[in-house]
Every structure is written in structure tokens, then in C-alpha cells.
Amino acid sequence: MAPTLGEFERIARFFAPLAAPGGLDLADDAAIIDGPMGEDYVLTADAIVEGVHFRGEDPPFAVAQKLLRVNLSDLAAKGAAPFGYLLTTALPASRDERWLKAFAAGLAADQARYGIALLGGDSVAIPGPISLSLTALGRVPKGRAVLRRGARPGDRVYVTGTLGDAALGLASLGGALPGLDAAARAFLVDRYRLPQPRLALGRALIGTAHAMMDISDGLVADLGHICGVSGVAAIIEAPRLPLSPAAEAALRAEPARLAAALGGGDDYELLFTAPPRSDETLAALARAEGVAITAIGRIEAGTGVTVLDAEGAAMTVEIGGYRHF
Numbered sequence: 112m113a114p115t116l117g118e119f120e121r122i123a124r125f126f127a128p129l130a131a132p133g134g135l136d137l138a139d140d141a142a143i144i145d146g147p148m149g150e151d152y153v154l155t156a157d158a159i160v161e162g163v164h165f166r167g168e169d170p171p172f173a174v175a176q177k178l179l180r181v182n183l184s185d186l187a188a189k190g191a192a193p194f195g196y197l198l199t200t201a202l203p204a205s206r207d208e209r210w211l212k213a214f215a216a217g218l219a220a221d222q223a224r225y226g227i228a229l230l231g232g233d234s235v236a237i238p239g240p241i242s243l244s245l246t247a248l249g250r251v252p253k254g255r256a257v258l259r260r261g262a263r264p265g266d267r268v269y270v271t272g273t274l275g276d277a278a279l280g281l282a283s284l285g286g287a288l289p290g291l292d293a294a295a296r297a298f299l300v301d302r303y304r305l306p307q308p309r310l311a312l313g314r315a316l317i318g319t320a321h322a323m324m325d326i327s328d329g330l331v332a333d334l335g336h337i338c339g340v341s342g343v344a345a346i347i348e349a350p351r352l353p354l355s356p357a358a359e360a361a362l363r364a365e366p367a368r369l370a371a372a373l374g375g376g377d378d379y380e381l382l383f384t385a386p387p388r389s390d391e392t393l394a395a396l397a398r399a400e401g402v403a404i405t406a407i408g409r410i411e412a413g414t415g416v417t418v419l420d421a422e423g424a425a426m427t428v429e430i431g432g433y434r435h436f
Contacts, residue, residue, distance in 0.1 A: 138340045139259050140185045140324060143251075151256060153249040155185035161240035165304070166284060171210045173304045174243070175217030180306040182247035183225055184325040184379040187313035189256045191249030193225055198232035201242040225310065255317050257383070262322040262341035266384035268408040269393065271309050273355040274330060276302035278375025279368065290364045295357035302355075306379035312400045313381060319392055323383035329374035331428050333382055335416050344413030349373070350421045353405040373418060373428045384410050 127137045133144040141155040159178050161167050179196065186193050198218075202211075222228055227247070280303030282288055283296050291299075308325075316323060322341055326333050330352075334345050352372045354362065362368050385393065390406070397404040418426045 135258065138336075141189050141191075141256075143189070143256050146250060146253070149253050150250045151253050153186055153189045153191040153251055153256060154246065155182055155189075155249075156244065156246040157182050157185065158242060158244040160242050167240070169304060171206075171214040172217035172220075174241075175214045176221050176305055178243050178245050179218060179221050179225075179227075179247075180308050181327065181379060182245050183227070183308035183310060184306055184327070186247055186249040187308045187310045188323050188325040188381055188383075189249070189251060189258070190313050190317040190320075190323075191251040191256065192314060193227040193247055193249045193310065195228055195230040195248045197230055197246040199244040200232075200234045201237045201244075202234070203237055203239065203241065206241060225308070251314075252317070257313075257317060257320050257323040259322050259324050259337050260340040261320075262337050262343050262345075262384040262410050263386075264343055264410055264412045265386065266321055266410040267387055267389075267406045268334065268345055268347065268382070268384055268410060269404055269406050270326070270330070270353065270380050270382050271312060271402050271404055272307070272378070272380040273353045273358065273403070274326070274378050274380065275352075275358045275368070275372030275375055276355050277306070277377035277379075278303075278371035279358055279361050280304070281375075281377070282368075282371070288361050288364070288368075291357070291360060295360050298355065298357045299361070303377060306377070308379065309381050309400075309402060312396060312402055312404075315396050315400070316381070316383060316385075319389050319396075320383040320385050323381060326378040326380050326382050327376060329376040330372065330378070330382065331374050331416050331418065332376075337382070337384065338410075338414065338416060341410075342414075344411045345408055345416045346411060347373075347408035347416060347418045349418055349426060351405065351407040353403055353407075370428065 122137050130137050133142045141153050144152050146152040165174050276299050280299035283299050322337050338345050393404045418428055420426050
């Protein structure tokens with residue numbers, strides 16, 4: 112039996128040959144096409160599936176917000192401002208009007224929060240688990256979208272916010288991390304259910320970031336995508352990873368949980384590279400937006416991503432990032 116193709120091998124073999132120029136060879140999380148009046152349109156699509164990206168018992172209000180926010184995070188990583196979206200719902204009959212009312216209320220709350228509105232879509236009935244797909248549309252100044260493919264040797268690697276919270280939140284929902292107090296557990300679960308798209312910060316990074324994407328599959332895997340399309344290597348220093356107090360508490364109890372910050376996924380923080388001279392600019396942006404920006408490593412000539420421990424020795428990352436296949 113032939114080995115199963117991985118997610119990205121499938122895309123490269125079967126779908127990349129079909130891509131228009133604006134599709135960026137399907138090597139990015141968005142497409143860029145010409146728009147009016149000195150702008151480009153940015154288009155991105157993501158699906159979330161019950162049992163894979165969210166739990167069946169998750170509140171429908173939060174499920175709707177996660178669906179919208181993971182797409183807004185892709186727009187943020189291009190430096191785009193959102194303006195509309197298309198929605199497709201594939202729902203079993205068990206998800207009744209009460210569920211739909213709460214789901215729609217979640218969308219309405221985030222439409223008001225992020226300045227975006229529904230433009231259309233489709234709705235179908237299925238026997239299996241919930242499947243939800245959303246296509247988000249944004250605008251960016253013409254030719255200024257930040258892509259994955261711009262990282263250069265000498266750049267520093269930066270991330271926003273804190274890492275590993277979402278993976279630890281999911282672990283907590285599954286019964287792990289029994290020693291955590293209720294407040295820490297609630298914080299981590301909230302980070303899993305409700306990503307925080309860094310839209311304003313993404314727009315502010317135009318002209319500073321050489322390459323950028325959001326962290327969805329995990330830090331090491333996603334940095335590997337930037338390195339692959341940019342033709343460079345990256346060195347990450349594990350002691351520099353920004354951790355929340357809740358994540359630090361989880362790591363004190365179980366140090367192996369550091370893998371959540373390196374490869375657990377679902378962080379939806381911005382991951383970008385920029386020259387060292389940008390440090391003062393980035394510090395000012397972090398203060399203005401109230402979001403931490405942390406330098407965690409560097410870009411070098413070569414290939415791949417290496418993670419160093421506190422002694423400077425290469426580490427083995429137990430979780431290499433989420434893959435669907």
C-alpha cells in the first residue's frame with residue numbers, strides 16, 4: 112500500500128498547479144488579488160470540524176467566534192483590515208434552532224468587535240459531526256501585504272503574546288493538568304476556545320516585518336513554513352519563549368509540557384521576522400497595542416528549524432505541529 116501523502120504534499124501535487132498568480136503557489140495562508148484605489152484584496156479560507164478543531168460540548172457562541180477569528184488571524188498576518196466574509200455550515204439535525212441562535216449571536220458579537228459583515232454562503236445538512244467553513248476578505252495597501260517568503264539571514268524571529276496556552280487548555284479539557292487552580296485552567300481553556308487575532312498589530316507591522324504568518328499548527332512547524340518558502344534556516348532559543356503565568360504553572364508541574372509552546376498549535380499569535388534594528392520600533396508597537404512582542408531566535412543561511420535549550424544544545428521537539436493527513 113502506497114504511503115499516505117501529507118497535507119502539504121497533497122496541496123503541492125494536486126492543487127498548486129491549479130493556482131492563479133494571486134494564489135501565491137498555495138504556499139501562503141491567503142491569496143492577494145488586485146483591488147481598487149491603491150489597494151489589494153486579501154482572501155483566506157479556513158474550516159473547523161467538531162472533534163478536530165473544537166469539542167462537541169463547546170458553547171456554540173464560542174464556536175462561531177473561533178471560526179471567524181482563525182480566519183481574521185490569517186488576515187492579520189498579511190497586514191490586512193477585514194471587511195466581509197462568506198460562511199458555509201454543514202450541520203446535523205441535532206443542532207437545532209437554539210444552537211443556531213447562540214451561534215449567530217457569537218458571529219454578531221465579533222462582527223461588531225472587528226468591523227466585518229456576512230456577505231453570503233451556504234448551508235447544508237449532514238449526518239456526521241459539525242463542519243464549518245469561512246472565507247474572510249480584507250484590504251491592504253497595494254503591494255504591501257506581508258508574505259511568508261521574505262525572511263532573510265540576519266533577521267530576528269519574533270512572536271506576539273504568549274505561546275502554548277491553547278494546547279494546554281485543550282489538554283486541561285481532556286482531564287490533564289489536574290494540579291492547576293481554577294483561574295489558571297479557565298484562562299487556558301479560554302485561550303483554546305477564543306483566539307485573539309492581532310489585526311491592528313499586523314497592520315502596524317507592514318514595512319517592518321520581512322515575513323509573517325500566524326501560529327496555527329505550532330511554532331516549529333509554522334516557522335518551518337516560513338523557512339521553506341524563504342529558503343533560510345531558523346534557530347529558536349527555548350528559554351526565550353513567552354509564557355503566560357498559567358502556562359508557567361503547568362510547566363512547573365510537568366516540564367515536558369514545554370512541547371505545547373513549541374508545537375502544540377492553536378496559538379493564533381503572529382510569527383514574523385524583522386531586522387535587529389527594528390527592536391525599538393517593535394517595543395513601541397507593543398506598548399501602543401498592549402500586546403507583548405518577544406524575540407525568540409534568528410534567521411540564518413541553510414534549511415530547517417533548530418530549537419536550543421538553556422545550555423545551547425539542540426532539542427528534540429516531541430510535537431512537530433498538527434497535520435490532517
